[in-house]
Amino acid sequence: MWYIYILESILTGKHYIGYTSDWRTRLDYHNRGANRSTRPYKPYKVVYLEQFDTKRDALVRERQLKSYKGGEAFKQLITSWSGGVVNRIRL
Numbered sequence: 351m352w353y354i355y356i357l358e359s360i361l362t363g364k365h366y367i368g369y370t371s372d373w374r375t376r377l378d379y380h381n382r383g384a385n386r387s388t389r390p391y392k393p394y395k396v397v398y399l400e401q402f403d404t405k406r407d408a409l410v411r412e413r414q415l416k417s418y419k420g421g422e423a424f425k426q427l428i429t430s431w432s433g434g435v436v437n438r439i440r441l
Contacts, residue, residue: 352408356398356428359391367415369408397428400436
């Protein structure tokens with residue numbers, strides 16, 4: 351399984367979008383400061399998750415979400431998330 355995730359900085363409210371096969375490990379990675387681009391804004395919390403069968407589908411969706419970033423669709427997506435994994439089989 352592959353996931354796209356949206357993280358939110360607890361300090362600044364900034365968002366980071368990425369994809370991974372293990373979102374829990376990736377969250378820990380960001381919170382340890384191992385990613386140079388997210389280090390200054392840690393700690394993070396997950397504010398959205400989607401699950402995919404293939405890496406390709408996750409990557410396509412990640413690019414789509416990055417194009418939404420800051421817009422109304424992006425805000426609605428993260429405010430409507432209930433805390434579970436949204437399953438996406440195919441885009």
